[in-house]
Amino acid sequence: MSDLLTVDGLRVHFFARSGIAPVVDGIDFAIRPRETLGLVGESGSGKTMASLAVLRLVPPPARIVGGSMRFQDRDLLALDDAAMRGLRGKSIAMIFQNPAYSLNPILTVGDQLIEILRWHEGISRAAARDRVAELLRLVGIADPLHRLRQFPHELSGGMKQRICIGRALLCNPALILADEPTTNLDVTIQAQILDLLEELRERLHMAMLLVSHDMGLVARMAHRITVVYAGRTCETADARSIFHAPLHPYTRALLDSAPRVDYDYEHEVHPVLKTIGGRIPNLAEPPGGCRFHPRCPEATAECAQLRPEPFQVAPGHIVSCLKRGSHGLPT
Amino acid sequence: MALPTPKQRPPGQLQQGWQRLRRNRSGLLGLILITLVVVVALLGPWLAPYAPDDQSAMLGFASGGAPSWAHWLGTDRNGYDVLTRVIYGAPTALAVGLGAMLVAALIGILVGGIAGYLGGVADEMLMRLTDLFLVIPVFVMILAVVRLFGIVVVGTWLERVPFLNLTTIVLLLGLFGWPPIARLARAEFLRLKGMDFVEAARCIGAQPLDILFRHILPNALPSLAVVIALGIGGAILSESMISFLGFGDPKAVSWGQLLYFNYQVLKVSPWAVLAPGGAIFITVLGFNLLADGLSDAFNPRLKQ
Numbered sequence: 001m002s003d004l005l006t007v008d009g010l011r012v013h014f015f016a017r018s019g020i021a022p023v024v025d026g027i028d029f030a031i032r033p034r035e036t037l038g039l040v041g042e043s044g045s046g047k048t049m050a051s052l053a054v055l056r057l058v059p060p061p062a063r064i065v066g067g068s069m070r071f072q073d074r075d076l077l078a079l080d081d082a083a084m085r086g087l088r089g090k091s092i093a094m095i096f097q098n099p100a101y102s103l104n105p106i107l108t109v110g111d112q113l114i115e116i117l118r119w120h121e122g123i124s125r126a127a128a129r130d131r132v133a134e135l136l137r138l139v140g141i142a143d144p145l146h147r148l149r150q151f152p153h154e155l156s157g158g159m160k161q162r163i164c165i166g167r168a169l170l171c172n173p174a175l176i177l178a179d180e181p182t183t184n185l186d187v188t189i190q191a192q193i194l195d196l197l198e199e200l201r202e203r204l205h206m207a208m209l210l211v212s213h214d215m216g217l218v219a220r221m222a223h224r225i226t227v228v229y230a231g232r233t234c235e236t237a238d239a240r241s242i243f244h245a246p247l248h249p250y251t252r253a254l255l256d257s258a259p260r261v262d263y264d265y266e267h268e269v270h271p272v273l274k275t276i277g278g279r280i281p282n283l284a285e286p287p288g289g290c291r292f293h294p295r296c297p298e299a300t301a302e303c304a305q306l307r308p309e310p311f312q313v314a315p316g317h318i319v320s321c322l323k324r325g326s327h328g329l330p331t
Numbered sequence: 332m333a334l335p336t337p338k339q340r341p342p343g344q345l346q347q348g349w350q351r352l353r354r355n356r357s358g359l360l361g362l363i364l365i366t367l368v369v370v371v372a373l374l375g376p377w378l379a380p381y382a383p384d385d386q387s388a389m390l391g392f393a394s395g396g397a398p399s400w401a402h403w404l405g406t407d408r409n410g411y412d413v414l415t416r417v418i419y420g421a422p423t424a425l426a427v428g429l430g431a432m433l434v435a436a437l438i439g440i441l442v443g444g445i446a447g448y449l450g451g452v453a454d455e456m457l458m459r460l461t462d463l464f465l466v467i468p469v470f471v472m473i474l475a476v477v478r479l480f481g482i483v484v485v486g487t488w489l490e491r492v493p494f495l496n497l498t499t500i501v502l503l504l505g506l507f508g509w510p511p512i513a514r515l516a517r518a519e520f521l522r523l524k525g526m527d528f529v530e531a532a533r534c535i536g537a538q539p540l541d542i543l544f545r546h547i548l549p550n551a552l553p554s555l556a557v558v559i560a561l562g563i564g565g566a567i568l569s570e571s572m573i574s575f576l577g578f579g580d581p582k583a584v585s586w587g588q589l590l591y592f593n594y595q596v597l598k599v600s601p602w603a604v605l606a607p608g609g610a611i612f613i614t615v616l617g618f619n620l621l622a623d624g625l626s627d628a629f630n631p632r633l634k635q
Contacts, residue, residue: 057533059525060450089535101527106549115545116535167535 003030003070004207005054005092005175010067012049012058012231014283021284023062024049025231025291028310029209031175036201036208038222038239040215040254044280046231047211051177054209055088072174090120093168097180099160103152110148113167120171132170139166140196158189162196169200176201179211194221215258219243224316227251230281230291233310237317247319249296250276290322298323306330348553351628358624364617368610372421379415383584386410398602407589407603408596417606419584424567424614427501427585431566432559434505439512440548440555446513447520448543458517461510469507470572476503477578496580500573504566515558519551526550553629557622564618571611586611 012024024046031037041047052058054069056076069076071092079087096102104112110129113136117128129148136144139162152160161181168176181197182190198221201208212218218225219239226236227250235248246252256274263270278295281287287294293303306328308320322328352358371378380403388394388402389410398405404413446457480499484490492498523529524547532546573579574587575594589607597604 055534057530059530085536085538087536088533094531094534096527096531098527102531104528104532104546104550107545112532115541116537119536119538119541164531167531170535 002032004033004072005031005209006068006070007050007054008068010050010053010069011065012046012053012062013065015061015063016284019284022286023231023283024053025286026067026233027226027228027231028233029226029236031207031209033174033207034201034205035223036198036210036221038218038225039209039211039228040213040218040225041228042213042280044230044283045228047213047228048179050228051094051179051209051211054177055092055094056084057088086120089116089168089173090171091173092175092177093171093173094177094179095161095164095168095181098184099157099164100152100184102164103160105152108149108151109155109163113148113163113170116167116170132166135166135169136163139163139169139200140192141166157185158193161185161189161193165193165197165200169204169206172204174206176206176208177211178208180213181210182217183212183214197221215255227254230286231283232291233318233320234292235317235319235321237314237319241314241317247313247317247324248321249298249323250292253295253297289328290320302328348625348628352624355624355627357620358628361617361620361622361624364613365621368421368614368617369425371418372425375418375422379412379418381412381415383411383415383419385412385415388412397600404606405600405602407593407600409592413589413603413606416584416589417586417610420586420589420607420610421614423497423583423585424570424611427497427504427570428563428567428614428618430501431504431508431570432562434502435508435562435566436512436555436559438505439509440516440551442509443513443516443518444520444543444548444551447517448524448547450521454517457513461513464507465510467507470569472507473500473503473569473573474576474578477573494580494583497583497585500570500578500580501566504569508562508566512555512558512562515554516551519554520547523547523550553625557626557629560618560622560625564615564622567618568611568615 007027007029010024010027011022014021014023027046027050029037029039039047039050049058049062053064054076056064058064064077071087076084103109110132113132114125114128117123117131118125121128133144133148136147141147141159141162147155147163155163178197182193185193194217197208200206210218210221222239224236224238225242227234227242227248229250234250235242235246242251243255246255253274253276257276259273265272276295281291281294287304289302289304289306290296290299290308293299296303303322306322308322308326308328310318310320311324311326312318313324320326352362386409388396388406394406394408394410396402396406402412402414404417407413407416442457442461446454477496477499481496484495489495529542529546532542537546570579570585571587571590574585575591577591579585579588579591586607590604593600593603
């Protein structure tokens with residue numbers, strides 16, 4: 001099956017006054033139609049930047065400086081601005097982390113949703129309102145016509161996120177970018193929203209890029225997973241392989257540091273939760289060689305010298321680590 | 332918007348702000364004072380007991396006369412009825428305040444908005460321009476320009492433009508009054524352009540103009556309203572000072588001018604100075620209190 005979106009060697013640099021920071025420095029991932037890809041990494045690993053880059057909306061002073069992105073056989077970096085605007089919201093839509101801030105506080109919900117349909121589809125206001133109401137019903141809002149007249153501050157967090165999801169789905173996009181869609185919600189609401197996303201993705205035949213730092217959430221939702229660290233891809237594989245046979249030392253460390261419900265920590269049946277030593281590198285002065293080598297338990301001298309190239313260990317399982325057979329490039 | 336019968340439309344941010352303003356004592360007082368001035372300005376010709384250019388008191392040697400039944404606030408040294416002149420000064424003051432701030436707000440929001448939204452070099456250049464305007468000694472500048480312009484227009488068609496002098500003052504106050512508005516507009520646009528809902532609008536393919544005028548500007552208006560309200564009071568005060576120095580429009584009735592005509596007889600007929608002075612005080616106080624109230628109403632958390 002051909003890929004819906006392919007991102008190859010994406011590089012985003014942050015041009016600060018004090019210097020240039022390569023916040024994304026070679027992230028690769030690919031999303032197939034109708035699948036969920038989990039993009040996992042710590043804060044500051046460049047995962048949000050990478051998802052914004054897909055829409056070509058990295059906030060200045062950051063800029064996309066290299067790599068290629070193909071969506072439905074179109075080169076995203078070669079499109080002009082108008083074509084890109086036509087794509088945003090229509091073919092690729094985004095759901096944000098904090099629903100409280102992602103709706104305009106002084107417009108009613110209806111006003112902001114209806115205008116989107118009118119831009120992209122050029123339909124009448126009444127027709128647009130009907131479509132919006134129908135969609136809100138689809139995302140589980142019981143009385144959409146009433147909600148359309150309300151302002152964002154009158155709605156609960158979960159309700160707002162439902163509306164944001166509805167907004168993302170308005171034009172039947174082929175791809176949804178969900179950037180930590182449940183991080184700012186109550187735990188009980190989180191489950192509801194995740195179920196909703198999964199159900200809608202299935203029903204509307206969409207693909208989803210799920211950006212998260214939460215291994216548990218990704219395990220539940222994603223078909224395949226790409227793990228990124230400090231702006232580079234470490235490992236890509238199907239979810240099963242990532243959880244049952246992780247290869248990259250960083251993936252292993254990440255899994256070891258996630259608490260498990262089935263472990264008994266209190267009575268020390270299982271060892272205390274592990275942490276990853278050290279801290280995420282300052283990207284203004286990234287470590288040479290493999291970015292993870294200062295924190296890696298398996299690092300050797302060459303890890304500090306050579307940058308690992310992606311290597312396919314098994315069909316669909318790609319890892320970038322010198323210890324797992326990657327070819328090294330001098331940095 | 333054309334949504335079905337918004338009979339019980341719930342309160343938006345603006346309505347909420349209005350409700351808070353009504354509960355805010357100083358804001359409400361400011362609003363009452365301003366309403367008073369506006370009503371007086373609008374009904375002036377019907378309220379005033381005499382014509383604004385009626386100097387007949389001079390004939391009866393009654394100039395500088397103390398308050399009486401015929402002249403409630405007395406007469407001034409030129410034989411004008413003080414109450415009449417104060418009433419006719421109200422529209423002048425409001426026109427100056429609103430006109431100057433209209434000009435200042437347009438320039439300020441444009442300059443500050445562009446600077447904040449674009450950022451980078453444009454921001455740097457526009458803000459240095461703003462700084463430049465901030466260090467110009469506005470008052471001296473206005474006095475010089477008003478006087479020079481008054482000389483230049485003699486003998487040209489411009490001379491016949493009504494209230495030319497006053498218009499010049501208003502425009503100059505506007506042209507030099509925009510930097511604080513620009514600074515705030517820049518800060519607000521800078522803050523709002525990074526907000527998630529603006530980012531979200533961009534992510535769904537909104538045009539830059541839609542983002543500016545539908546998403547950013549309306550959210551910046553509450554804060555801008557505060558500086559604009561303050562600025563109106565400031566502009567009225569400035570015009571009074573200019574007129575007090577004798578640089579005002581001889582054809583317009585202005586409170587500052589009344590002070591200028593009568594300050595020398597302060598000891599003899601204090602009413603002729605106190606009345607316009609009081610009017611200036613009430614009006615400027617009204618706008619300042621309103622600004623205070625607006626700031627509390629739109630940023631209720633600041634006070635806690």
